[in-house]
Amino acid sequence: MDFDLFVIGGGSGGVRCARIASGHGARVGVAEERFWGGTCVNVGCVPKKLLVQAGEYGAWADDAAGFGWSIKKGPHDWGKLIAAKDKEINRLNGIYRRLLDGAGCKIFDARATFIDAHTLDVGGQRITAEKIVIATGGHPERPNIPGADLAIISDDTFYLPVMPKKIAIVGSGFIAVEFAGIFQALGAEVHLIYRQPLPLRGFDQDLREGLAEALAAQGVILHPSCSPEKIEAAGAGRVLTYGGGQTLDVDTVFLATGRRPMTEKMGLEKVGVAVDKNGAVIIDAKLQTSQADIYAIGDVTNRINLTPFAIAEGHALADSLFGKNPRSVSLENVAAAVFSTPPIGTVGLTEEEAAAKGPVDVYVAKFTPMRHTLSGRARKTMMKLVVDQATQKVLGAHMLGEDAPELVQGLAIALVMGATKGDFDRTIGIHPTAAEEFVTMRTRTRVAGVAKAAE
Ligand code: NDP
Numbered sequence: 001m002d003f004d005l006f007v008i009g010g011g012s013g014g015v016r017c018a019r020i021a022s023g024h025g026a027r028v029g030v031a032e033e034r035f036w037g038g039t040c041v042n043v044g045c046v047p048k049k050l051l052v053q054a055g056e057y058g059a060w061a062d063d064a065a066g067f068g069w070s071i072k073k074g075p076h077d078w079g080k081l082i083a084a085k086d087k088e089i090n091r092l093n094g095i096y097r098r099l100l101d102g103a104g105c106k107i108f109d110a111r112a113t114f115i116d117a118h119t120l121d122v123g124g125q126r127i128t129a130e131k132i133v134i135a136t137g138g139h140p141e142r143p144n145i146p147g148a149d150l151a152i153i154s155d156d157t158f159y160l161p162v163m164p165k166k167i168a169i170v171g172s173g174f175i176a177v178e179f180a181g182i183f184q185a186l187g188a189e190v191h192l193i194y195r196q197p198l199p200l201r202g203f204d205q206d207l208r209e210g211l212a213e214a215l216a217a218q219g220v221i222l223h224p225s226c227s228p229e230k231i232e233a234a235g236a237g238r239v240l241t242y243g244g245g246q247t248l249d250v251d252t253v254f255l256a257t258g259r260r261p262m263t264e265k266m267g268l269e270k271v272g273v274a275v276d277k278n279g280a281v282i283i284d285a286k287l288q289t290s291q292a293d294i295y296a297i298g299d300v301t302n303r304i305n306l307t308p309f310a311i312a313e314g315h316a317l318a319d320s321l322f323g324k325n326p327r328s329v330s331l332e333n334v335a336a337a338v339f340s341t342p343p344i345g346t347v348g349l350t351e352e353e354a355a356a357k358g359p360v361d362v363y364v365a366k367f368t369p370m371r372h373t374l375s376g377r378a379r380k381t382m383m384k385l386v387v388d389q390a391t392q393k394v395l396g397a398h399m400l401g402e403d404a405p406e407l408v409q410g411l412a413i414a415l416v417m418g419a420t421k422g423d424f425d426r427t428i429g430i431h432p433t434a435a436e437e438f439v440t441m442r443t444r445t446r447v448a449g450v451a452k453a454a455e
Pocket of ligand 1: 143144170171172173174175176178194195196200201227228256257258259304305306336337338339
């Protein structure tokens with residue numbers, strides 16, 4: 001065999017798996033056909049967060065007046081922002097390549113497809129490997145409506161030559177709500193069209209309600225309970241028909257309607273790697289596919305589609321296969337953030353999930369953060385704890401508000417350790433912060449889940 005391990009896909013998960021395996025002494029090859037660092041580094045988390053920060057600067061300039069500053073905000077230069085972002089992303093691309101090189105992995109800038117369970121075609125070259133890891137991630141998916149190709153998808157947003165003045169964003173998942181905040185903050189008229197009554201299906205109800213209020217307060221125009229029907233060209237602009245024949249004339253329609261695992265045209269069927277109806281590679285607890293020597297990690301398996309989770313899986317797999325340390329990554333208490341404006345941080349069970357299992361004590365706090373008492377900006381913070389009534393274990397911690405992702409990362413440690421509400425209560429707060437609210441919630445807001453438990 002040419003390699004002990006061959007990794008298909010140079011995204012966050014694949015790169016970590018390759019580097020760690022190489023460190024354990026394995027001979028490792030990695031193929032990437034598009035860009036090193038994958039979605040997160042190139043057309044996802046990293047550039048997205050830079051754009052979120054660009055939007056925040058504009059609002060801070062407005063806020064400053066309440067603190068005595070006279071700041072005259074000029075127009076925003078989209079081209080300059082994109083150029084600065086590109087420079088940073090190129091730097092990170094280079095780092096990813098160098099990390100692999102430095103770890104002794106052989107790099108292939110090519111597409112890899114299966115010939116048999118131990119043989120790949122890598123850019124026309126036949127390569128054999130003892131074990132193969134599929135880490136190809138996912139790609140944005142357009143809904144099946146007429147004119148869908150006239151819309152942009154998240155990959156395109158990072159390279160738009162000009163900032164749209166009026167944009168319709170379809171969907172209300174992570175990507176839709178994050179970009180609604182970005183484009184509005186940078187000066188566009190933003191319409192968010194989504195088929196649920198509230199954005200972010202699957203998130204805690206209080207977070208969803210709080211986010212809808214926050215988006216509206218920011219100036220995003222919400223169109224709940226509406227599905228997209230068709231998109232037509234009107235000169236350089238677009239007409240979106242939605243929600244039973246309503247129309248919207250915009251510069252750009254952005255379809256943020258989910259992502260699909262990247263498993264097409266890889267020859268998976270030839271080698272007997274089973275995929276589910278969404279094209280996701282099916283794996284077991286050891287990340288093994290239906291073919292013994294082929295494994296899969298990260299978004300291509302469509303479970304928890306978050307970069308740090310893919311990295312953790314890549315690391316655990318390398319340790320298991322080559323480091324004499326078989327281990328797996330827990331799917332529980334994986335903290336997540338939505339970089340909406342303001343952002344969301346969340347870990348553990350939603351109130352609805354917890355209440356379905358038994359009675360829970362729910363603590364909710366909503367307040368105007370200190371800064372905005374002077375800035376005058378209509379921006380609220382919401383914090384919430386969901387506590388198992390019987391054991392007093394904190395099952396979920398949720399926050400919508402400035403710095404929520406930074407703060408919830410710390411809370412995630414407490415939840416992973418099994419902290420109780422009593423542990424939170426005996427922790428002394430840091431004053432004056434928003435964070436101290438999480439350790440000073442003394443009065444229960446409500447009890448949920450009793451009826452279910454009594455069944
Ligand atoms: P999501 O799955 O989060 O959301 C998809 C959205 O599109 C939902 O609102 C869904 O509506 C809607 N939708 C799907 N199909 C249709 C349709 N045919 N017509 C109308 N609406 C439709 O996908 P995203 O693309 O936003 O993000 C993909 C994943 O990437 C996320 O789930 C997350 O795991 C990851 N991600 C993480 C980020 C972070 O960590 N901050 C940031 C961005 C992405 P409905 O709810 O009704 O199904």
